[in-house]
Amino acid sequence: MSDRRRQTRTEDVMAAIRAQAAARQLAPGERLPSIRRCAAAMRVSPSTVVEAYDRLAAEGLIRARPGSGFYLTGHGLPPLSLARPAVPRAVDPFWVSRQSLDAEADMLKPGCGWLPAGWMPxxxxxxxxxxxxxxxxxxxxxxxxxxxxxxxxxxxxxxxxxxxxxxxxxxxxxxxxxxxxxxxxxxxxxxxxxxxxxxxxxxxxxxxxxxxxxxxxxxxxxxxxxxxxxxxxxxxxxxxxxxxxxxxxxxxxxxxxxxxxxxxxxxxxxxxxxxxxxxxxxxxxxxxxxxxxxxxxxxxxxxxxxxxxxxxxxxxxxxxxxxxxxxxxxxxxxxxxxxxxxxxxxxxxxxxxxxxxxGGYRKHMEEIRRRLAQARRAVAPRLEGLGITPWLMPRGGFYLWCRLPEGADPVRLSHLALAEGVVLAPGNVFSVAQTAGDFMRFNVAQMGEPRVYAVLERALRALRQG
Amino acid sequence: MSDRRRQTRTEDVMAAIRAQAAARQLAPGERLPSIRRCAAAMRVSPSTVVEAYDRLAAEGLIRARPGSGFYLTGHGLPPLSLARPAVPRAVDPFWVSRQSLDAEADMLKPGCGWLPAGWMPxxxxxxxxxxxxxxxxxxxxxxxxxxxxxxxxxxxxxxxxxxxxxxxxxxxxxxxxxxxxxxxxxxxxxxxxxxxxxxxxxxxxxxxxxxxxxxxxxxxxxxxxxxxxxxxxxxxxxxxxxxxxxxxxxxxxxxxxxxxxxxxxxxxxxxxxxxxxxxxxxxxxxxxxxxxxxxxxxxxxxxxxxxxxxxxxxxxxxxxxxxxxxxxxxxxxxxxxxxxxxxxxxxxxxxxxxxxxxGGYRKHMEEIRRRLAQARRAVAPRLEGLGITPWLMPRGGFYLWCRLPEGADPVRLSHLALAEGVVLAPGNVFSVAQTAGDFMRFNVAQMGEPRVYAVLERALRALRQG
Structure with missing residues (x-):
């Protein structure tokens, strides 16, 4: 039997036990069927049941008592909670890191400080x-x-x-x-x-x-x-x-x-x-x-x-x-x-x-530099079209440090964009002297999606209209 | 061609270039033979030479100039130095860590705080x-x-x-x-x-x-x-x-x-x-x-x-x-x-x-516990035979905390053992109040080699004889 197929059967057994526990067909403290009985009932090999029980024990749902078999602990798995509690936070130097690192998969991150995983070797x-x-x-x-x-x-x-x-x-x-x-x-x-x-x-x-x-x-x-x-x-x-x-x-x-x-x-x-x-x-x-x-x-x-x-x-x-x-x-x-x-x-x-x-590293970085040069050339005019002006055109890297249109507050812009699933990096988180209150850092490698510009445009309009 | 064979050929080309550089047949700043010429001379494929040159460039021995070929930098590789400079150090809380972490492969480490790699899953x-x-x-x-x-x-x-x-x-x-x-x-x-x-x-x-x-x-x-x-x-x-x-x-x-x-x-x-x-x-x-x-x-x-x-x-x-x-x-x-x-x-x-x-983890740890129980039973009497007495017999783990024979100083013992390639853990590095001046910590999982006991015996004898 292939590893893959064996894996699937193990997971089937695990799912069946979990379902029985959830439906209270098995009570906490109750003994599970023996390896042999479970194997016969589910038409799998005893070794598949051994692996399934071992993995459920590793998860804490069941527990082995040496010489006596496996018992349901009743603890189950803790409730799955993907979202962090929505603590309102000041836009401090941690704000950008935490929003970027904990972003859901469908969020866009022009404010983050790294390349998309797909650009890596x-x-x-x-x-x-x-x-x-x-x-x-x-x-x-x-x-x-x-x-x-x-x-x-x-x-x-x-x-x-x-x-x-x-x-x-x-x-x-x-x-x-x-x-x-x-x-x-x-x-x-x-x-x-x-x-x-x-x-x-x-x-x-x-x-x-x-x-x-x-x-x-x-x-x-x-x-x-x-x-x-x-x-x-x-x-x-x-x-x-x-x-x-x-x-x-x-x-x-x-x-x-x-x-x-x-x-x-x-x-x-x-x-x-x-x-x-x-x-x-x-x-x-x-x-x-x-x-x-x-x-x-x-x-x-x-x-x-x-x-x-x-x-x-x-x-x-x-x-x-x-x-x-x-x-x-x-x-x-x-x-x-x-x-x-x-x-x-x-x-x-x-x-x-x-x-x-x-030796492939040199070629990888040549390719990255080429892609970034292209991205800078593509992103800069689109930002300028929104009144967002690069402070300079860097000779490399993925950042554009930009001045926002007059009166557009980067922190308020960041909050509006976050509500639409876009993480931004407002200027003053970069400034000890708090002199960057009309700047924003953009990462050109994270700005291929047209939605970024649509969200920026809407948010800027909302700010203009107070 | 298998990956392995191709790998060997690449390394042959690299070795040949390194040897030429070392023998001054290629001078710093000099251009290397073209990919094609090198491939013909060494009877390998051009792609093998490309990989060898790329890897030498990654090491810094040669450097690519776009459109012009590869040149010897003359920097070579820095001299290989495995040994740390022999700075005499006090036997402080860092002593055991550094001696254990930087021990050469042939050293024995009854003083270290981990299991041998071979015990891991x-x-x-x-x-x-x-x-x-x-x-x-x-x-x-x-x-x-x-x-x-x-x-x-x-x-x-x-x-x-x-x-x-x-x-x-x-x-x-x-x-x-x-x-x-x-x-x-x-x-x-x-x-x-x-x-x-x-x-x-x-x-x-x-x-x-x-x-x-x-x-x-x-x-x-x-x-x-x-x-x-x-x-x-x-x-x-x-x-x-x-x-x-x-x-x-x-x-x-x-x-x-x-x-x-x-x-x-x-x-x-x-x-x-x-x-x-x-x-x-x-x-x-x-x-x-x-x-x-x-x-x-x-x-x-x-x-x-x-x-x-x-x-x-x-x-x-x-x-x-x-x-x-x-x-x-x-x-x-x-x-x-x-x-x-x-x-x-x-x-x-x-x-x-x-x-x-x-699920294999549970079995792995059962096996580790069994091996450690066996090791404790084997090591304790051998230490007692040297007058080294466990303070208690632990119910698990790999440590035995032992009192040395009267008058045997653990720090001096550690220095003598280190000179013979054995890293020990003298008691007072564990003691804020410096009350463990006649204790030593032993790791039973690292004491399978008879040489450990021979070295301990010699060192204890040397201490007794002043």
Whole structure:
């Protein structure tokens, strides 16, 4: 009998028992028919009944008493509740994350920060999982080493070497995610009350994360070529932040990349005031040609590089990394043990390494860049037609940071759109100084459906009409 | 041509290019032979060369220039360095974790806190990975929902229901690990400087984790039936700890389980002084029959349940959980977004759910319990023969908490054993009050090799002879 057919028969037996329990034909505490009797009654093999009973026991509906058979517990399965309780929430930095992550399948998400699953290298992921299924039992079942998979670290170091950044494997630590990497760095370098500098606007989850650490947040306006340098120098000199957290390339949410002059000046100002920089390089591979990187210029003296594979390969395969001075990595290893007992799953790291090593990754990213360029060209005029104007046209990535028509409040727009099943990302969740009250971040990869524009148009009209 | 054979040919081409680079037959900046020329020279198909070049480019050894071919970067691969720098380290709570996690394959680890990979349900893990490889692209590539996989939560709630603990799916949050669950709870409930109570001895990583949170640690002696109740009541009344973190069942490191009377008294004292309890239930499924659980008695009013699958299914599949009051879970969801951008990999949760639902899990754990009972019976007399005496014989699990022969210092013993490739777990890493200076924790599942006893005997002799 095929696995599939056997599976179906097992499920038939399970369904029959569940139905009997629901109809009170079997009472809580009552013994189920013996394996043999049930097999005869349902015309299946005894081993099918054994599997069905085992699975019902795993679910808690029935319970084995050794030597005596199976009994109905009466607990059944807890009531299925897909929807989260409808707690009204402020539109804070968590709002966009939670709406996007918990969106029902039929919702549209121009506000979310990732590519649709269909854009990811599905065949390579499936092939990688099959390779893991044939892999060693250590990868299947053991904790990994404290720094994470050496093959993946070597591949990453090879890629860094191509940029001119030559590191040893001791300078690289794999983490559960890019976010977790920043979290560990904050734990390592900062005390509650320390001052941290971010861009205005910046990735909204930096705000959420830094708040968890009880830090004092300052921001500096972001221009098309990097932070406003006069403001940057003034705030660093006056407030002496311990840390500056930024995206140099394809900055979230503006899509702007750092100019060589700004990169040089930012490093100089940081050095003059002994400030550490976290460069979150998560959008690195979306650039057609690399823009300047602080980590490369500085050689990881005072810059820490952070990245992950959630935007390029899979958000389900949780794996990020941090590259830094070896003594700092030593400290981060201890922190990762204390707070997660180790790094990412060796399975996740193995899957990423498999795809990076296969060589297909380069082609995948070429294709993604091509599709995104096309999507930017298609989406921008449609938004302009609604009076929504991109602040700049980024050279890569999936974000368009846009000014709304005069008087259209992004938070009210987001509420109206959500009621129609569209998740948006209103400007001020990205702004520590709350200066983005007429901006909105759009993800061009999530805007193929005409319904997005219809909903935006209706919502804008409703706002105009008060 | 089979995948395997094609793979080998690709690797042959890669090896040839690497060898040429190493021998300086190809200089940095130099162009590689064209695909066609290389294919002819090596008698392979052009597509094999394309794949080999792509993979070398992924490693950083060569670089594609669009329209112009491939060039040697000259960066090569960074030098392979498996060994960590030999930094002398104090035997602190991190010592055992790092030695165990980074142990070379030929080392023996009676000090580590997990089962050998060979004890894990390898066939079920492989089958689960193959099922994922056939799964939906959302599970392969998307972030999961904020609380984590609903099928896995339902299975867990079914199991909790069997114990008499009936929860809704909103009361359960999946996490990257049990440790990360405790970390989130500390972030949610505590401020730096707050007082936290642990057992003496307790799991050493609780000490490491609580130190990260800048908390004040107090401990209460653990007896064979739970915390010393007089001492517990006195310290709770006098110091008003916010939190008590404990293992009720098969406590780490002693293997002792809580008595019904101690469970009732502990809850009463906690209620009288408004103290929250984290019950880390990671060894739950190792008990032959369940002992009393604080979470069940209390119904999750002031008790938080934490667990994971690292000890029973796979330490590589990172997935833990926390069950608590729904309003607390809401807060933990935000914290998990801020610090990890979501929970465990949907792939990891899917794999665990697949194995739990299959029903094979119950048989796997029966087999594990049988093997562990056998291992305890075999190991205890061998240790006693060396003058190493178990403090009690646990009813389950893999730990034996043992007193060493008089005058044998566990830290010195650990250093001597490490020099011979054996990782031990000296008593005081488990003790906040440093009262376990003549104890050692042994893992019976990691002590099948006769070499363990030979090394212990030699090291004990060396200590006796000064």
């Amino acid at each position: 599905e065949a390579a992921l499936r092939r990688g999982l099959r390779a893991l299924a044939r892999g060693s039992d250590a990868v299947l079942a053991d904790y990994g080493s404290t720094r994470g998979s050496l093959p993946l670290r070597r591949l990453l170091l090879g890629r860094f070497g191509e940029e001119g950044l030559h590191l040893s494997p001791e300078q690289l630590l794999l983490t559960n995610s890019g976010t977790q990497a920043v979290d560990l760095i904050c734990r390592f370098l900062l005390q509650p009350g320390d001052t941290v500098l971010v861009d205005d606007p910046c990735y909204f989850n930096f705000r959420a994360l830094l708040r968890v650490h009880r830090l004092r947040l300052l921001s500096v306006p972001r221009t098309a070529s990097g932070p406003d340098l006069a403001a940057f120098e003034a705030v660093v000199a006056a407030e002496r932040p311990r840390l500056y957290i930024t995206n140099s390339a394809l900055h979230n949410p503006t899509g702007a990349s750092l100019s060589p002059q700004a990169a040089y000046r930012v490093l100089g100002i940081a050095a003059a005031h002994d400030m550490t920089i976290v460069e979150d390089d998560i959008f690195a591979d979306f650039e057609p040609e690399p823009s300047p990187r602080l980590a490369v210029l500085d050689g990881l003296e005072r810059v820490i590089r952070v990245g992950s594979f959630s935007k390029t390969l899979s958000a389900s395969v949780r794996c990020g990394y941090v590259a830094a001075r070896p003594d700092w990595i030593e400290g981060l290893v201890d922190l990762q043990i204390a707070t997660s007992f180790g790094g990412p799953s060796p399975l996740a790291a193995g899957l990423v390494a498999d795809i990076l090593a296969s | 390898e066939a079920a893990l492989r089958r689960g990975l193959r099922a994922l490889a056939r799964g939906s692209d959302a599970v392969l590539a998307d972030y999961g929902s904020t609380r984590g996989s609903l099928p896995l939560r339902r299975l867990l709630l079914g199991r909790f229901g069997e114990e008499g603990l009936h929860l809704s799916p909103e009361q359960l949050l999946l996490t990257n690990s049990g440790t990360q669950a405790v970390d989130l709870i500390c972030r949610f409930l505590l401020q730096p400087g707050d007082t936290v109570l642990v057992d003496d001895p307790c799991y050493f990583n609780f000490r490491a984790l609580l130190r990260v949170h800048r908390l004040r640690l107090l401990s209460v002696p653990r007896t064979a039936s739970g915390p010393d109740l007089a001492a517990f009541e006195a310290v709770v009344a006098a110091e008003r700890p916010r939190l008590y973190i404990t293992n009720s069942a098969l406590h780490n490191p002693t293997g002792a389980s809580l008595s019904p009377q101690a469970a009732y008294r502990v809850l009463g004292i906690a209620a009288a002084h408004d103290m929250t309890i984290v019950e880390d239930d990671i060894f739950a499924d190792f008990e032959p029959e369940p002992s009393p659980r604080l979470a069940v008695l209390d119904g999750l009013e002031r008790v938080i349940r934490v667990g994971s699958f690292s000890k029973t299914l796979s330490a590589s599949v990172r997935c833990g959980y926390v069950a608590a009051r729904p309003d607390w879970i809401e807060g933990l969801v935000d914290l998990q977004i801020a610090t990890s951008f979501g929970g465990p990999s949907p792939l990891a949760a899917g794999l665990v759910a697949d194995i739990l639902a299959s």
